[in-house]
Amino acid sequence: MTYQGAWSKRGEWLELMPGKWLLNQPDRDEATASWLLETMGMPAKLYRKLRHEQGIQWRGDRLRLILFPLRDYGIEPRWQDLHVLYEDDFCLVVQKPAGMAVHPDQQSQETTLNHVVASYYESTGVQTAVRHIHRLDKDTTGPVLYAKNEYAQLKLDEAMREKKIVRIYAAIVQGRVDPGLKVIDLPIGKDRNHGSRRRVSLTGQAAVTHVMSSEVYRAHSLLHLRLETGRTHQIRVHLSHMGHPLAGDSLYGGSAVTFKRQALHGERLWFQHPLTGEEVEVFAPWPEDMSKLQEWIRTSSSR
Template sequence: MSYQGNWVRRGEWLELTPGKVLTSQADREEATAKWLLETVEMPEKLLRKLQHSNGIQWRGDRLRLALFPVREAGIEAIWSELEVLYEDDFCLVVNKPAGMAVHPDDRGTDVTLNHAVAAYFEASGVETAVRHIHRLDKDTTGPVLYAKNEYAQLKLDEAMRQKKIVRIYAAIVQGRVSPDLKVIDLPIGKDRHHAQRRRVSLTGQTAITHVLEAEVYREASLLYLSLETGRTHQIRVHLSHMGHAILGDSLYGGYSVSFGRQALHGAKLIFAHPFTGEEIEVDAPWPEDLLQLKEEKSSKPFRR
């Protein structure tokens, strides 16, 4: 479990009042370390770091943890309008627009979401590193989760490894999807004929996509999907392989749409708060172009 009591941030410090469970202990230092590991579930790596740097202190009955040290962003701050979907002292979730990569690569100098988040932190007076927990393709819209301190990063990275962060996507695809299509369990590897493409390959990595819901129209379908694994282009590759390429996804055989990108949107993000354990559910509003495409396709219903 995670910490269930009251807490307050004071500058670089987080203050807790654990009560007699710790204040009554003869060896308070040892009891505190054990409590932080077992009850709060602090990552051991961070606990040792705080112990070494005097980052765990007592002030009367208040336990103080240096969880919010000043850190450089690690990337240039470049302003771009951001839609913030959720924020507290530990986490930030922003709605990524189409046409913007999450982080820079070696091939371009475009403004990325990380640049914009650095500028947002700077404008908000938040002095911390920019740490994204997961990514979206450049032309995919939806929520991206950021950790605002090392504690949150360690906990959220582990949650990703354990597949405890749920990402639900909406995709408008070619053709009428069968109601029997519930799970796509096909390995994905690189396409040796195309540097940017991936393909279903027997020698590839395990990849599992779940089809949660479907709305079937005359010439297309709206699918809600979740990922059990997070391979590059996983949804796009799986749906294309099943004969239902995402509309606008020219890389994987989807026929063109007026806005010239794949009709794929991260609709919902669900994760446990890294400190309190509370379930956080974040819905990301659909972009206008995708809403218009849905209206266009749904106006031609499929009748069995």
Template sequence: MSSQLTGQRRGEWLELMPGKLPLPASGDRFEAALGWLEGVLGLPPKLQRMLEAEQGIKLAGDRLRLRLFPPRTSQYEPMLPEFPLQILYEDDFCLVVHKPVGVKVHPDGQSRQPTLANIVAAIYSERGEHVAPEHIHRLDEFTSGPVLYAKNTYAQLKLDAAMARKEIGRVYVALVQGTVSPALRVIDQPIGKDRHHKSRRRVSPTGQRAVTHIELIEAYPAASLVRLTLETGRTHQIRVHMSHAGYPLIGDALYGGSTKLLSHQALHGESLSFAHPLTGETLSVSDPWPASWEALREQLQG
């Protein structure tokens, strides 16, 4: 797909200007448009079939229109949070929001507390917009940071595919116990379920490949601040890898961390990068470190 590709939203429709399309042997302009949508726009075949069936593809002169923004209702109940949700990035296709500590990404049927899904649904309910964003990835309940949402089916299919190809970059920062050696740059250890504890994961020869890249930012007398980049996205990957290496996250009782200074793991998503589903432009969205970490770092320095 061209990195310069742009379109204009007109209500429920995206208007594109593909230019003069080479006609196939049949001379059918619509067939030529379908070829352009597949080869240049990278329109997922599943969505193309759906749009064709619903007459959601229209040719008008040199303009090509796709009905990518039909009204949708979220499957999640709108629930307003105690504090306003911070939107880090938004356009017609993507939404990135800050997930606070202690908020789940989506309901699990065990709690009536608002989840990120409920709060995002409330944003569009309050605006009176018929949009039902779907999350592309997750964060643990007590990990803060940016979460990426797709605002329509086209964006969801493109971003899900990018996630599967490991093309969505995620960078984290963590406060860990012990002084991490600057020589520790990567942990490449498979992760599987812990058969003795249903909530835990562990390094296991029979697990899935997991790779975490590590950069030491600050060293304290008995702790370290590290930046971690995921090459894979296994459940609890950072927590498992750092604990296995002998540096459990501060506050992470599940993996051997002390809760003396913090009641939950000191892990935060620092940034998220991805190719925009329409334009192909690389977007990098940052999420500032938690304000509470400043006092925590001072304690660790002392």
């Protein structure tokens, strides 16, 4: 359920042209409601809100929806350089650097990616709440998807729940991974002996990681992985449990001698555009430190 026609953003309003057939319906209000909910796929919660706030209007043959109301960022803008990978009026995808959390917690006053995105919005004249759709661990790099309005947030959150947002990761792990390892299907729960760790647990939440490809070197392997679920530390826990902790991941048994963080990078993000349903595929370049690690591993293996 998506919209395939022409659209434009005009201030706070989204203007659509659903066709004159809708204008000619005997009960246009009822027909408009049916079209928005069933054809466009607008979440019922948002439809009721817009209707209550008179945010659904007709102007000639154009249907106008107030999808871009001005909103506080919800977090203090703090400027840092930001690598934007994709952007339109509905979505923003940015590259998260290593050492930066996506959102703040109660214990730290450090600048997070959400602070930086708020600053980017401010600098580009966008006044909307900062809404991340998924997260990455603090020391993991890669793309993070943001919704730039409530409509996009509701649609993308639904896509996450239905496992329709695909995330592909590159991981450099210790040891030679068996090429026959294709799926790790092991539940994950909290580690009672360590507050920040997770572990494989029969009473934990279902967690599935797919191994899409592997390159095996002398003492390391490069894996490309797809998450079917998104448990905390899922890739790190699964690979450590299989005897192949991520290089640099000292929390889960990896050596930090040659690499100072977990060697994990979100390489690719795929999602359907929340309005049009078009496929959006975003590639995130490898960070320099991980590229150097891969080169060192390849060079060492050829000696």
